[in-house]
Amino acid sequence: MHLEKKITIYDVAKEAGVSTATVTRVVTGQSNVRALTREKVQQVIDKYGYAPSAIARGLENGQNKTIGIILPEIVNPYFAQLFSAAEEEAQRSGYSVWLRQIPSDAPIDDAVVDEMISRRLNGAFFVGGILEASRPGLINALKRLGQYMPIVAICPPQANLNCICLYNDLASCMRHAVQHLHMLGHRRIAFVGGSLQEGGSGARGQGFLEELRILGLPDNPAYHHENGFDTESGERAVLRLLSSLDKKVWPTAMIAFNDLVALGAMKQLKQMGLTLPQDMAIIGCDNQFFCPYTDPPLTSMDLHPLEHAKSAIRELLAAQENNTQPFSLMRDSTLVVRESCGAKLGYRELG
Amino acid sequence: MHLEKKITIYDVAKEAGVSTATVTRVVTGQSNVRALTREKVQQVIDKYGYAPSAIARGLENGQNKTIGIILPEIVNPYFAQLFSAAEEEAQRSGYSVWLRQIPSDAPIDDAVVDEMISRRLNGAFFVGGILEASRPGLINALKRLGQYMPIVAICPPQANLNCICLYNDLASCMRHAVQHLHMLGHRRIAFVGGSLQEGGSGARGQGFLEELRILGLPDNPAYHHENGFDTESGERAVLRLLSSLDKKVWPTAMIAFNDLVALGAMKQLKQMGLTLPQDMAIIGCDNQFFCPYTDPPLTSMDLHPLEHAKSAIRELLAAQENNTQPFSLMRDSTLVVRESCGAKLGYRELG
DNA sequence: TTTCAAAATGTTACCGATAACATTATTCGT
DNA sequence: ACGAATAATGTTATCGGTAACATTTTGAAA
Numbered sequence: 001m002h003l004e005k006k007i008t009i010y011d012v013a014k015e016a017g018v019s020t021a022t023v024t025r026v027v028t029g030q031s032n033v034r035a036l037t038r039e040k041v042q043q044v045i046d047k048y049g050y051a052p053s054a055i056a057r058g059l060e061n062g063q064n065k066t067i068g069i070i071l072p073e074i075v076n077p078y079f080a081q082l083f084s085a086a087e088e089e090a091q092r093s094g095y096s097v098w099l100r101q102i103p104s105d106a107p108i109d110d111a112v113v114d115e116m117i118s119r120r121l122n123g124a125f126f127v128g129g130i131l132e133a134s135r136p137g138l139i140n141a142l143k144r145l146g147q148y149m150p151i152v153a154i155c156p157p158q159a160n161l162n163c164i165c166l167y168n169d170l171a172s173c174m175r176h177a178v179q180h181l182h183m184l185g186h187r188r189i190a191f192v193g194g195s196l197q198e199g200g201s202g203a204r205g206q207g208f209l210e211e212l213r214i215l216g217l218p219d220n221p222a223y224h225h226e227n228g229f230d231t232e233s234g235e236r237a238v239l240r241l242l243s244s245l246d247k248k249v250w251p252t253a254m255i256a257f258n259d260l261v262a263l264g265a266m267k268q269l270k271q272m273g274l275t276l277p278q279d280m281a282i283i284g285c286d287n288q289f290f291c292p293y294t295d296p297p298l299t300s301m302d303l304h305p306l307e308h309a310k311s312a313i314r315e316l317l318a319a320q321e322n323n324t325q326p327f328s329l330m331r332d333s334t335l336v337v338r339e340s341c342g343a344k345l346g347y348r349e350l351g
Numbered sequence: 352m353h354l355e356k357k358i359t360i361y362d363v364a365k366e367a368g369v370s371t372a373t374v375t376r377v378v379t380g381q382s383n384v385r386a387l388t389r390e391k392v393q394q395v396i397d398k399y400g401y402a403p404s405a406i407a408r409g410l411e412n413g414q415n416k417t418i419g420i421i422l423p424e425i426v427n428p429y430f431a432q433l434f435s436a437a438e439e440e441a442q443r444s445g446y447s448v449w450l451r452q453i454p455s456d457a458p459i460d461d462a463v464v465d466e467m468i469s470r471r472l473n474g475a476f477f478v479g480g481i482l483e484a485s486r487p488g489l490i491n492a493l494k495r496l497g498q499y500m501p502i503v504a505i506c507p508p509q510a511n512l513n514c515i516c517l518y519n520d521l522a523s524c525m526r527h528a529v530q531h532l533h534m535l536g537h538r539r540i541a542f543v544g545g546s547l548q549e550g551g552s553g554a555r556g557q558g559f560l561e562e563l564r565i566l567g568l569p570d571n572p573a574y575h576h577e578n579g580f581d582t583e584s585g586e587r588a589v590l591r592l593l594s595s596l597d598k599k600v601w602p603t604a605m606i607a608f609n610d611l612v613a614l615g616a617m618k619q620l621k622q623m624g625l626t627l628p629q630d631m632a633i634i635g636c637d638n639q640f641f642c643p644y645t646d647p648p649l650t651s652m653d654l655h656p657l658e659h660a661k662s663a664i665r666e667l668l669a670a671q672e673n674n675t676q677p678f679s680l681m682r683d684s685t686l687v688v689r690e691s692c693g694a695k696l697g698y699r700e701l702g
Numbered sequence: 703t704t705t706c707a708a709a710a711t712g713t714t715a716c717c718g719a720t721a722a723c724a725t726t727a728t729t730c731g732t
Numbered sequence: 733a734c735g736a737a738t739a740a741t742g743t744t745a746t747c748g749g750t751a752a753c754a755t756t757t758t759g760a761a762a
Contacts, residue, residue, distance in 0.1 A: 006413065006471075006499065008718055019742045024720060034740060049495050051468040055409040056718035059747045062357065064406060073435065075640070080431045084424065087452055096470070098447055101438055117402040119447070120357075144400050148357065231644060263644045270646065289426070293582060293614045295621065295646035359748055370712045375750060385710060385758095407748035410717045703762100710757065720746085727740065732733100 007048050016044040027052055064120045066096045067316055068149075070112070071127040072104045076229075078258065078286045078305060082127050082154070085309035093317055095122065104128055104229075107136035117148045123316030125309075126153040126163075150319035152312040154305075156203060157328040164315050165328040168303045171207030173333040177255045177283045177301060178211040180335060185348045186253040186281060190223035192237035192265055193257030204285075208255065223251055233257075234264025242272060253281035253341070259288040259300055266294060266340070277342035287336050296339035303333050358399050367395040378403055415471045417447045418667055419500075421463070422478040423455045427580075429609065429637045429656060433478050433505070436660035444668055446473065455479055455580070458487035468499045474667030476660075477504040477514075501670035503663040505656075507554060508679040515666050516679040519654045522558030524684040528606050528634045528652060529562035531686060536699045537604040537632060541574035543588035543616055544608030555636075559606065574602055584608075585615025593623060604632035604692070610639040610651055617645060617691070628693035638687050647690035654684050 009027075013020045018041060025033045026041040033041075044050070058064045067090050071079045087097045098121060100112060116124060124145055139160055145151060151163035158165070174191075181189050191208050205226060212219045222244055225237035234256060242250060256262035262284030266276060274280050276296050284291065287302035311329060318324065337343050360378075364371045369392060376384045377392040384392075395401070409415045418441050422430045438448045449472060451463060467475060475496055490511055496502060502514035509516070525542075532540050542559050556577065563570045573595055576588035585607060593601060607613035613635030617627060625631050627647050635642065638653035662680060669675065688694050 006468075006718095009720095010718075020719075021721085021743080022741060025741090028720090032740065037740080049468075049498075051465040053410070053471060053718050054466075054469040055406055055413075055415060055471050056747090057720075058406040059404070059410050059718080059749085060720050062406075062747070074425065074438070075428065075431045075435050077426065077428060077431070080426045080428070084426045084452065087425070087450060091451070096449055096451075096466075099438060099450065100442070100447075101435065114402040115405075115447075117357075117400075118405040120404060120406050231640070263641065267644050289582070290614065290641055293618050294644075357748095360750095361748075371749075372713080372751085373711060376711090379750090383710065388710080404748050407717090408750075410719090410748080411750050413717070705760100705762080707760090708758085710755100712755065713753085715752090716750085718747105722745090723743085725740100725742070727738100729738075730736090732735100 006053075007050050009050075009052060012041065012044050012048065012050050015048075016041045024052075058120060062120060063122050065094060066098050066119065066121050067123045067125060067313060068098045068100065068116050068119070068121040069125045069127065070100050070102055070108075073101055074099065076260070077288050077290075079127060082305045082309045085306040086125060086313050089310045089313040093313070095313075095317070108138050108141040110137070110141070113141045113145050116145060121149055122320055123149050123313075124151045125312045125316065126151065126155070128154070150316050150324075152315055154308055154312070162326055164312075164319070164324075164326050166308045166311055166315075166331070167328065168331055168333045170203040170333075171210065173285070173301050173303070174204045174207035174255065175211035175214075176333070176335055177285075178208060178215070178217075180337075180341065180343070181253045181255070181281060181283065182211075182215050182217065183347075184253075184281065184342055186251075187217055188220075188223070188249065188251040188253070189217060190225070190241060190251040190254040191257075192225045192241065192254055193228060193233050193261030194226040195228065204257065220249070226257070229257060229260065231260050231264035231267075234261035234266075235268040236264075237261070238265045238268040238272070251280070253283075256282060256284045259284035259286045259291060259298060262298055262300070262340075263290070263294065266298070277340050277345065281342040282340045283335075284340075287334075291336070291338065294340070299338045299341035299343070300336050301333045302336050304331050307331060357404075358401050360401075360403060363392065363395050363399065363401050366399075367392045409471060413471060414473050416445060417449050417470065417472050418474045418476060418664060419449045419451070419467050419470070419472040420476045420478065421451050421453055421459075424452055425450065427611070428639050428641075430478060433656045433660045436657040437476060437664050440661045440664040444664070446664075446668070459489050459492040461488070461492070464492045464496050467496060472500055473671055474500050474664075475502045476663045476667065477502065477506070479505070501667050501675075503667055505659055505663070513677055515663075515670070515675075515677050517659045517662055517666075517682070518679065519682055519684045521554040521684075522561065524636070524652050524654070525555045525558035525606065526562040526565075527684070527686055528636075529559060529566070529568075531688075531692065531694070532604045532606070532632060532634065533562075533566050533568065534698075535604075535632065535693055537602075538568055539571075539574070539600065539602040539604070540568060541576070541592060541602035541605040542608075543576045543592065543605055544579060544584050544612030545577040546579065555608065571600070577608070580608060580611065582611050582615035582618075585612035585617075586619040587615075588612070589616045589619035589623070602631070604634075607633060607635045610635035610637045610642060610649060613649055613651070613691075614641070614645065617649070628691050628696065632693040633691045634686075635691075638685075642687070642689065645691065650689045650692035650694070651687050652684045653687050655682050658682060 009020045009023050013023045023041055026038050074080055090097050146162050153163050154166050156167045225241050227233055256265055269280050284298045284300040287300040291298040291300045360371045360374050364374045377389050425431055441448050497513050504514050505517050507518045576592050578584055607616055620631050635649045635651040638651040642649040642651050
């Protein structure tokens with residue numbers, strides 16, 4: 001098993017009776033090689049299955065043909081989507097991806113930055129609610145990293161963050177959701193999941209509250225339960241929300257931080273005997289693959305992560321050459337209406 | 352943005368007034384360096400944020416500290432789970448992971464193998480129903496790859512595949528599922544999703560049929576609809592299955608190739624007016640994160656992918672040194688009972 | 703103080719490919 | 733058939749570390 005001495009360009013050159021330079025010419029497809037010579041070399045290459053060392057190449061030209069991606073957890077399908085699209089886009093340009101999972105609440109330590117520099121990555125792509133100026137070590141890490149490679153992040157533009165920012169206007173996204181529910185007749189609307197410390201959530205919460213105010217809807221503090229990003233958070237939030245309130249002032253609709261939270265919330269709501277969407281309308285966020293398959297199918301906001309991912313890779317590759325200035329790119333989010341918001345039941349006078 | 356010339360060991364050595372060898376000694380933590388010298392060097396390293404080039408190191412010792420992982424699509428949460436666990440385990444040993452998504456039905460072409468060899472990966476981890484001897488190019492690809500690095504695959508052991516195989520006995524897994532449904536009173540049991548060409552599915556289908564025979568249950572060819580791995584496949588399969596049969600001989604229970612197929616099947620079943628699990632019991636496979644959140648919660652088989660992934664990385668790292676012989680490792684699968692199989696309703700006399 | 707082993711540090715060839723430059727071979731016009 | 737222009741091929745320094753070996757420094761014993 002895997003014993004064979006790796007064959008190098010020298011082996012090929014020797015066997016083919018040419019110099020290493022000629023082998024390089026054949027391998028890299030340069031034109032100035034006689035057809036006969038090319039064929040002779042190619043035969044030896046095929047015979048031994050020679051594959052030039054990407055490491056040696058990398059040493060020569062100081063890069064690795066690899067994009068680094070940092071995200072909290074690949075098992076979250078939202079991140080998986082982003083990662084997948086990034087991998088495909090990178091591959092289309094002959095690049096590979098390098099992944100590191102770093103939980104949202106963990107610091108970006110020097111070791112990670114060291115490794116990314118060490119590996120001579122061609123770019124770094126940060127994903128997830130991890131790019132908070134408040135995050136320990138972040139500013140320094142990005143500053144140092146930025147000296148070595150271009151950086152793209154999925155995050156709202158921030159001062160001090162010297163990188164390309166791709167983002168959605170989450171405040172207006174949430175306002176859109178509130179408007180939609182308001183239009184359907186809802187007056188008492190809650191927000192579940194997320195975290196007040198977290199910026200993305202902050203923007204969501206901000207947009208949520210702002211729209212409540214604009215529409216003159218009640219802003220009961222008990223209606224915000226921002227305590228996490230996963231299914232369990234959704235269950236917890238609903239349990240706490242409903243059990244802390246008199247049934248008469250229960251919200252008639254809720255907006256979840258993301259679809260995972262919505263999933264948990266729906267379970268808990270049903271468990272407490274509510275019928276969805278009649279007793280409680282719900283809107284998620286991320287438009288995950290499972291949204292059409294929940295019961296009722298989950299209305300959700302599509303943030304177009306695939307487009308973000310593709311842009312990220314493209315911009316990173318471009319930035320290598322052009323040495324572009326950092327910029328920001330905002331994408332609109334789209335409300336995907338299914339059954340859970342009750343829109344298909346039509347307008348109703350509620351609460 | 353990312354302009355600064357990369358600083359090398361020579362820069363550090365010069366600034367610290369020592370030789371590059373001494374810098375190497377400090378960086379790699381060797382003991383034979385005077386404390387004063389070490390400190391002096393370390394200061395320069397910190398001052399410039401020097402990170403030694405992994406590429407140059409790799410050239411020297413012919414390896415990349417990277418494990419390659421090949422899987423069909425990371426957005427499938429089953430693969431995401433495996434990948435995540437692999438990444439974490441690799442990281443614990445100071446290794447990184449390199450990912451390539453190759454659809455199950457695409458050939459393993461030379462280009463991929465070339466790149467893996469080229470990148471001097473320390474091992475290859477193949478995941479997904481892609482390791483079929485019938486797959487174009489596979490045998491040759493693995494043979495060539497195996498000369499350069501150890502290989503671990505999630506697949507049943509096969510002749511000609513000179514690699515470490517980690518797998519579940521999917522036939523007995525399916526038999527278990529059939530037994531469970533039989534025990535609950537079901538007599539007409541169907542199988543949906545997967546593909547007859549595919550080996551994993553083959554084993555599943557085989558175990559499924561075998562148990563039907565053993566229990567003397569009807570083996571109606573219309574009860575197998577193996578036509579895919581995703582949610583849409585589940586919807587299609589159910590639609591075709593039920594619309595092709597008289598209501599009197601509809602199955603009362605079904606086993607899905609995986610949880611995604613089950614998800615689609617459940618949607619279609621409900622859409623056709625059936626109540627779950629009363630009208631139709633269903634068992635999925637993979638015990639995905641969303642199983643507790645379907646309606647009804649989905650009974651599923653846990654194949655312990657995380658354990659597989661950890662073993663894979665451990666064995667790959669071990670195989671580098673020991674040059675071990677290929678072997679196979681089987682894990683039992685576990686039935687996780689929730690509501691969708693109807694077990695919580697108790698035994699019933701059925702159809 | 704001298705001597706010598708041990709510790710510290712330096713020198714250099716090498717890993718495998720590439721690119722700039724040098725050399726040799728070929729082609730073509732006259 | 734000859735020389736010039738051009739195409740084909742070879743030579744070699746280089747990328748940034750590491751490890752083997754060489755050399756210098758240090759410290760303890762004599």
